Amino acid sequence: MNKLCRIVVVAGMLLSAAACQPLKMDTYEKNLDIPGHEWSYAFKPVFEVTVQPQDTAYVYNIYVNVRHKDSYPFSNIWLQVHTQFPGEKPVTQRVELPLADNTGKWLGSGLDDIYEHKIPIQQKAILNKPGTYKFTFEQNMRQNPLPDIMNVGLRIEKAGLRTNEKAIP
Template identity: 25%
Template sequence: MRRHTCNLIAIAATMLIMWACGGNDVTYCEFRQLSADGWAYGDTIGFPTTNMTDSIADGHLVVSLRHNNGYPYSNIWLELTRTGNDGTTVRDTVNCVLADLYGRWKGQGFGASYQFSDTLPNAVRLLRGDSITVRHIMRTDTITDIEHLGIMLVP
Protein backbone atom coordinates (compact mmCIF):
# COMPACT_ATOMS: atom_id res chain seq x y z
CA MET A 1 0.00 0.00 0.00
CA ARG A 2 2.81 2.42 0.89
CA ARG A 3 4.61 1.69 -2.37
CA HIS A 4 1.40 2.36 -4.31
CA THR A 5 1.03 5.73 -2.54
CA CYS A 6 4.66 6.64 -3.31
CA ASN A 7 4.13 5.76 -6.97
CA LEU A 8 1.01 7.94 -7.14
CA ILE A 9 2.89 10.85 -5.58
CA ALA A 10 5.76 10.44 -8.07
CA ILE A 11 3.33 10.40 -11.01
CA ALA A 12 1.52 13.48 -9.71
CA ALA A 13 4.84 15.33 -9.26
CA THR A 14 5.92 14.50 -12.80
CA MET A 15 2.58 15.70 -14.19
CA LEU A 16 2.89 18.95 -12.22
CA ILE A 17 6.32 19.64 -13.73
CA MET A 18 5.11 18.82 -17.23
CA TRP A 19 2.12 21.13 -16.71
CA ALA A 20 4.42 23.95 -15.58
CA CYS A 21 6.33 23.82 -18.89
CA GLY A 22 3.37 23.07 -21.11
CA GLY A 23 2.01 26.53 -21.84
CA ASN A 24 2.18 27.95 -25.36
CA ASP A 25 3.52 31.23 -24.02
CA VAL A 26 6.73 29.71 -22.58
CA THR A 27 9.82 30.05 -24.78
CA TYR A 28 12.21 28.08 -22.55
CA CYS A 29 11.55 25.79 -19.60
CA GLU A 30 13.65 23.30 -17.68
CA PHE A 31 13.39 21.75 -14.23
CA ARG A 32 15.98 19.95 -12.12
CA GLN A 33 15.35 17.54 -9.28
CA LEU A 34 17.38 18.37 -6.17
CA SER A 35 19.02 15.83 -3.91
CA ALA A 36 17.00 14.50 -0.99
CA ASP A 37 20.14 15.08 1.12
CA GLY A 38 19.75 18.83 0.65
CA TRP A 39 21.10 21.69 -1.42
CA ALA A 40 24.56 22.79 -0.30
CA TYR A 41 25.49 26.48 -0.37
CA GLY A 42 28.22 26.02 -2.98
CA ASP A 43 26.19 23.81 -5.32
CA THR A 44 24.98 25.56 -8.45
CA ILE A 45 22.17 24.16 -10.56
CA GLY A 46 22.83 24.63 -14.27
CA PHE A 47 20.34 25.34 -17.06
CA PRO A 48 21.93 25.44 -20.53
CA THR A 49 19.66 27.08 -23.11
CA THR A 50 20.62 24.73 -25.93
CA ASN A 51 17.05 23.44 -26.37
CA MET A 52 15.34 26.83 -26.84
CA THR A 53 12.75 26.86 -29.61
CA ASP A 54 14.29 29.99 -31.21
CA SER A 55 17.91 31.09 -31.45
CA ILE A 56 17.08 34.42 -29.73
CA ALA A 57 14.28 34.99 -27.23
CA ASP A 58 13.18 38.01 -25.23
CA GLY A 59 11.09 37.90 -22.10
CA HIS A 60 11.03 37.64 -18.34
CA LEU A 61 12.78 34.89 -16.41
CA VAL A 62 10.60 32.98 -13.98
CA VAL A 63 12.16 30.90 -11.23
CA SER A 64 9.94 28.10 -9.97
CA LEU A 65 10.56 25.73 -7.10
CA ARG A 66 8.75 22.93 -5.41
CA HIS A 67 9.12 22.35 -1.68
CA ASN A 68 7.40 20.28 0.95
CA ASN A 69 6.00 21.01 4.41
CA GLY A 70 9.38 20.24 5.98
CA TYR A 71 11.06 23.34 4.52
CA PRO A 72 12.04 25.25 7.68
CA TYR A 73 12.02 28.85 6.37
CA SER A 74 9.39 31.26 5.06
CA ASN A 75 11.56 32.33 2.14
CA ILE A 76 14.60 31.42 0.07
CA TRP A 77 17.21 33.74 -1.38
CA LEU A 78 18.49 32.73 -4.82
CA GLU A 79 21.25 34.04 -7.06
CA LEU A 80 20.67 33.60 -10.81
CA THR A 81 23.69 34.02 -13.07
CA ARG A 82 23.26 34.36 -16.83
CA THR A 83 26.40 33.77 -18.88
CA GLY A 84 26.30 34.67 -22.55
CA ASN A 85 28.15 33.04 -25.43
CA ASP A 86 30.42 36.10 -25.47
CA GLY A 87 31.40 35.63 -21.81
CA THR A 88 29.27 38.42 -20.36
CA THR A 89 27.80 37.65 -16.95
CA VAL A 90 24.70 39.14 -15.31
CA ARG A 91 23.60 38.24 -11.79
CA ASP A 92 20.17 38.71 -10.23
CA THR A 93 19.24 38.13 -6.60
CA VAL A 94 15.72 36.94 -5.86
CA ASN A 95 13.95 36.64 -2.52
CA CYS A 96 11.17 34.08 -2.97
CA VAL A 97 8.70 34.57 -0.12
CA LEU A 98 7.15 31.13 0.24
CA ALA A 99 4.87 31.72 3.25
CA ASP A 100 2.69 34.55 4.51
CA LEU A 101 2.96 36.24 7.90
CA TYR A 102 0.97 33.40 9.51
CA GLY A 103 3.07 30.58 8.06
CA ARG A 104 0.65 29.52 5.31
CA TRP A 105 2.42 28.42 2.14
CA LYS A 106 1.78 30.70 -0.84
CA GLY A 107 2.52 28.14 -3.54
CA GLN A 108 0.05 26.01 -5.42
CA GLY A 109 -0.17 22.32 -4.70
CA PHE A 110 -1.82 19.46 -2.98
CA GLY A 111 -0.77 17.23 -0.13
CA ALA A 112 2.63 18.12 1.25
CA SER A 113 4.18 19.65 -1.91
CA TYR A 114 3.85 23.24 -3.07
CA GLN A 115 5.06 24.90 -6.25
CA PHE A 116 5.98 28.57 -6.08
CA SER A 117 7.01 30.80 -8.99
CA ASP A 118 8.48 34.30 -9.02
CA THR A 119 9.09 36.50 -12.05
CA LEU A 120 12.22 38.62 -12.27
CA PRO A 121 11.35 42.28 -12.90
CA ASN A 122 13.72 43.07 -15.79
CA ALA A 123 13.27 41.67 -19.28
CA VAL A 124 16.18 39.65 -20.66
CA ARG A 125 17.41 38.45 -24.03
CA LEU A 126 18.59 34.85 -24.18
CA LEU A 127 20.54 33.35 -27.04
CA ARG A 128 20.63 29.63 -27.70
CA GLY A 129 23.78 28.39 -25.95
CA ASP A 130 23.69 30.89 -23.08
CA SER A 131 23.66 29.33 -19.64
CA ILE A 132 21.82 30.08 -16.43
CA THR A 133 22.99 28.87 -13.04
CA VAL A 134 21.14 29.12 -9.75
CA ARG A 135 22.43 28.78 -6.21
CA HIS A 136 20.83 29.47 -2.88
CA ILE A 137 22.39 32.22 -0.79
CA MET A 138 20.73 31.45 2.52
CA ARG A 139 22.70 31.86 5.75
CA THR A 140 22.98 28.14 6.24
CA ASP A 141 25.25 25.66 4.51
CA THR A 142 22.65 23.13 3.37
CA ILE A 143 18.93 23.59 2.98
CA THR A 144 16.55 20.65 2.80
CA ASP A 145 13.06 19.96 1.53
CA ILE A 146 13.40 21.85 -1.77
CA GLU A 147 12.50 19.15 -4.28
CA HIS A 148 12.68 20.74 -7.75
CA LEU A 149 14.00 23.96 -9.25
CA GLY A 150 13.00 25.33 -12.63
CA ILE A 151 13.67 28.22 -14.98
CA MET A 152 11.21 29.52 -17.57
CA LEU A 153 11.37 32.37 -20.07
CA VAL A 154 7.98 33.97 -20.68
CA PRO A 155 7.69 36.47 -23.57
Protein backbone atom coordinates in the same frame (compact mmCIF):
# COMPACT_ATOMS: atom_id res chain seq x y z
CA MET B 1 -4.80 0.21 -15.13
CA ASN B 2 -1.51 -0.92 -16.67
CA LYS B 3 -2.46 0.71 -19.98
CA LEU B 4 -3.27 3.96 -18.16
CA CYS B 5 0.17 3.94 -16.47
CA ARG B 6 1.88 3.52 -19.86
CA ILE B 7 -0.11 6.42 -21.31
CA VAL B 8 0.80 8.66 -18.36
CA VAL B 9 4.50 7.73 -18.63
CA VAL B 10 4.61 8.37 -22.39
CA ALA B 11 2.78 11.70 -21.99
CA GLY B 12 5.23 12.72 -19.26
CA MET B 13 8.22 11.85 -21.45
CA LEU B 14 6.81 13.88 -24.34
CA LEU B 15 6.19 16.88 -22.09
CA SER B 16 9.70 16.62 -20.64
CA ALA B 17 11.25 16.53 -24.11
CA ALA B 18 9.19 19.52 -25.21
CA ALA B 19 10.15 21.51 -22.10
CA CYS B 20 13.84 21.54 -23.07
CA GLN B 21 13.39 22.97 -26.56
CA PRO B 22 14.69 26.37 -27.73
CA LEU B 23 12.52 29.43 -27.11
CA LYS B 24 11.00 29.29 -30.60
CA MET B 25 8.26 27.24 -28.92
CA ASP B 26 7.26 30.36 -26.89
CA THR B 27 8.19 28.77 -23.53
CA TYR B 28 11.27 27.15 -22.00
CA GLU B 29 10.93 25.22 -18.76
CA LYS B 30 13.26 22.82 -17.03
CA ASN B 31 13.23 21.61 -13.43
CA LEU B 32 16.04 19.74 -11.69
CA ASP B 33 15.93 17.51 -8.62
CA ILE B 34 17.81 18.64 -5.53
CA PRO B 35 19.95 15.68 -4.38
CA GLY B 36 18.52 14.19 -1.19
CA HIS B 37 16.10 17.14 -0.96
CA GLU B 38 18.89 19.10 0.76
CA TRP B 39 20.24 22.00 -1.29
CA SER B 40 23.89 22.47 -0.45
CA TYR B 41 26.06 25.42 -1.45
CA ALA B 42 28.03 23.10 -3.72
CA PHE B 43 24.99 22.15 -5.85
CA LYS B 44 24.54 24.89 -8.48
CA PRO B 45 21.92 23.90 -11.07
CA VAL B 46 22.63 25.17 -14.58
CA PHE B 47 20.02 25.89 -17.25
CA GLU B 48 21.03 26.54 -20.86
CA VAL B 49 18.54 28.28 -23.14
CA THR B 50 19.08 28.61 -26.88
CA VAL B 51 17.69 31.80 -28.40
CA GLN B 52 17.16 31.69 -32.16
CA PRO B 53 17.71 34.87 -34.26
CA GLN B 54 13.95 35.34 -34.78
CA ASP B 55 13.41 35.18 -30.98
CA THR B 56 15.46 38.33 -30.30
CA ALA B 57 12.48 40.44 -31.44
CA TYR B 58 10.58 39.53 -28.26
CA VAL B 59 10.67 40.30 -24.56
CA TYR B 60 10.41 37.54 -21.96
CA ASN B 61 9.17 36.93 -18.44
CA ILE B 62 11.62 34.87 -16.37
CA TYR B 63 10.56 32.72 -13.42
CA VAL B 64 12.20 30.46 -10.85
CA ASN B 65 10.26 27.30 -10.03
CA VAL B 66 10.59 25.87 -6.52
CA ARG B 67 9.07 22.68 -5.17
CA HIS B 68 9.39 22.02 -1.43
CA LYS B 69 7.91 20.04 1.43
CA ASP B 70 5.56 21.59 3.99
CA SER B 71 8.35 21.05 6.54
CA TYR B 72 10.61 23.62 4.83
CA PRO B 73 11.59 25.84 7.80
CA PHE B 74 11.70 29.29 6.11
CA SER B 75 9.25 31.64 4.38
CA ASN B 76 11.64 32.44 1.53
CA ILE B 77 14.81 31.46 -0.31
CA TRP B 78 17.63 33.78 -1.30
CA LEU B 79 19.41 32.87 -4.54
CA GLN B 80 22.42 34.08 -6.41
CA VAL B 81 21.34 34.01 -10.06
CA HIS B 82 24.30 34.01 -12.45
CA THR B 83 23.25 34.92 -16.01
CA GLN B 84 25.67 34.54 -18.90
CA PHE B 85 24.70 36.06 -22.26
CA PRO B 86 26.29 34.53 -25.39
CA GLY B 87 29.96 35.50 -25.59
CA GLU B 88 29.93 37.52 -22.35
CA LYS B 89 30.95 37.08 -18.72
CA PRO B 90 28.29 36.06 -16.17
CA VAL B 91 26.36 38.74 -14.30
CA THR B 92 25.27 37.92 -10.74
CA GLN B 93 22.08 39.11 -9.06
CA ARG B 94 20.88 38.26 -5.55
CA VAL B 95 17.16 37.46 -5.61
CA GLU B 96 14.66 36.77 -2.84
CA LEU B 97 12.00 34.17 -3.60
CA PRO B 98 9.04 34.58 -1.22
CA LEU B 99 7.38 31.24 -0.44
CA ALA B 100 4.96 32.18 2.37
CA ASP B 101 2.94 35.21 3.43
CA ASN B 102 3.31 37.05 6.77
CA THR B 103 1.08 34.51 8.52
CA GLY B 104 3.18 31.57 7.34
CA LYS B 105 0.69 30.36 4.71
CA TRP B 106 2.45 28.96 1.64
CA LEU B 107 1.95 31.11 -1.47
CA GLY B 108 2.29 28.35 -4.06
CA SER B 109 -0.08 25.58 -4.99
CA GLY B 110 -0.04 22.55 -2.75
CA LEU B 111 -0.92 18.91 -2.91
CA ASP B 112 -0.70 16.95 0.32
CA ASP B 113 2.55 18.20 1.94
CA ILE B 114 4.30 19.40 -1.26
CA TYR B 115 4.15 22.98 -2.55
CA GLU B 116 5.09 24.39 -5.95
CA HIS B 117 5.90 28.01 -6.76
CA LYS B 118 6.46 29.90 -10.03
CA ILE B 119 8.11 33.12 -8.88
CA PRO B 120 8.82 35.97 -11.32
CA ILE B 121 12.37 37.32 -11.15
CA GLN B 122 12.32 39.52 -14.27
CA GLN B 123 9.50 40.86 -16.41
CA LYS B 124 9.98 41.93 -20.04
CA ALA B 125 13.60 40.77 -20.17
CA ILE B 126 15.44 41.40 -23.42
CA LEU B 127 17.42 38.49 -24.88
CA ASN B 128 18.81 40.42 -27.83
CA LYS B 129 21.62 38.09 -28.94
CA PRO B 130 21.04 34.75 -30.63
CA GLY B 131 22.91 31.90 -28.98
CA THR B 132 23.02 30.04 -25.70
CA TYR B 133 22.16 31.80 -22.46
CA LYS B 134 23.33 30.12 -19.27
CA PHE B 135 21.50 30.56 -15.95
CA THR B 136 23.09 29.17 -12.76
CA PHE B 137 21.24 29.12 -9.44
CA GLU B 138 23.09 29.10 -6.13
CA GLN B 139 21.22 28.93 -2.82
CA ASN B 140 22.29 31.87 -0.67
CA MET B 141 20.71 31.18 2.72
CA ARG B 142 22.59 31.03 6.03
CA GLN B 143 21.76 27.35 6.50
CA ASN B 144 23.73 24.76 4.56
CA PRO B 145 22.38 22.43 3.36
CA LEU B 146 18.92 23.89 2.93
CA PRO B 147 16.43 21.14 3.92
CA ASP B 148 13.21 20.00 2.24
CA ILE B 149 13.77 21.62 -1.17
CA MET B 150 12.83 19.01 -3.75
CA ASN B 151 13.26 20.76 -7.14
CA VAL B 152 14.34 24.05 -8.62
CA GLY B 153 13.77 25.18 -12.16
CA LEU B 154 13.77 27.94 -14.74
CA ARG B 155 10.80 29.05 -16.83
CA ILE B 156 11.00 31.64 -19.61
CA GLU B 157 7.87 32.79 -21.46
CA LYS B 158 7.53 35.12 -24.43
CA ALA B 159 5.76 38.27 -23.22
CA GLY B 160 5.33 40.21 -26.46
CA LEU B 161 7.12 41.90 -29.33
CA ARG B 162 9.91 44.34 -28.57
CA THR B 163 9.57 47.91 -29.88
CA ASN B 164 11.82 50.65 -28.52
CA GLU B 165 12.68 48.25 -25.68
CA LYS B 166 8.98 48.03 -24.65
CA ALA B 167 6.67 45.04 -24.97
CA ILE B 168 3.54 44.86 -27.06
CA PRO B 169 1.13 42.33 -25.54
